[in-house]
Amino acid sequence: MGINGPLDGRLSTDVIEMRLPTGPEYVSVLRATADIIVGEMCFSYNEVLNIRVAVSEAFMMAMSCVGPREAVGELTVRFSIGATSLEVLIPAPRTYSYELRGHEDIERRGLLLSLVDKLELGSGATGEPIVRMLKHRSGGGA
Numbered sequence: 001m002g003i004n005g006p007l008d009g010r011l012s013t014d015v016i017e018m019r020l021p022t023g024p025e026y027v028s029v030l031r032a033t034a035d036i037i038v039g040e041m042c043f044s045y046n047e048v049l050n051i052r053v054a055v056s057e058a059f060m061m062a063m064s065c066v067g068p069r070e071a072v073g074e075l076t077v078r079f080s081i082g083a084t085s086l087e088v089l090i091p092a093p094r095t096y097s098y099e100l101r102g103h104e105d106i107e108r109r110g111l112l113l114s115l116v117d118k119l120e121l122g123s124g125a126t127g128e129p130i131v132r133m134l135k136h137r138s139g140g141g142a
Contacts (some may be wrong), residue, residue, distance in 0.1 A: 014081040054115040058131040065096040
């Protein structure tokens with residue numbers, strides 16, 4: 001559940017939370033976990049692919065916000081599973097800096113906006129979401 005409740009306004013039934021070291025080599029673990037979760041939720045094949053890419057990009061964005069591995073050893077990724085939607089939240093482990101610094105950051109934000117139904121980016125305070133995304137199932141599941 002997000003800081004002010006789930007983005008879709010409904011109570012979620014299950015929450016899966018992972019703590020991952022802040023290294024790009026752990027993105028594949030996150031992608032595999034997202035794949036299993038959304039596969040069980042009967043998202044369509046294209047939605048599964050979109051969510052896998054979205055969680056990867058969100059994790060990479062969060063890593064760039066909090067700094068090098070020495071500064072923050074791990075990030076938490078929380079999956080809140082609703083009846084027909086999935087919320088993915090990466091809360092800030094400490095105060096951080098987020099600003100669209102270059103072409104890559106602008107592209108990453110644009111990509112995330114195209115892959116999920118709702119996207120929120122934090123402003124830098126400890127405990128608030130760095131990234132919070134919501135994806136609704138289209139109804140054409142597997």
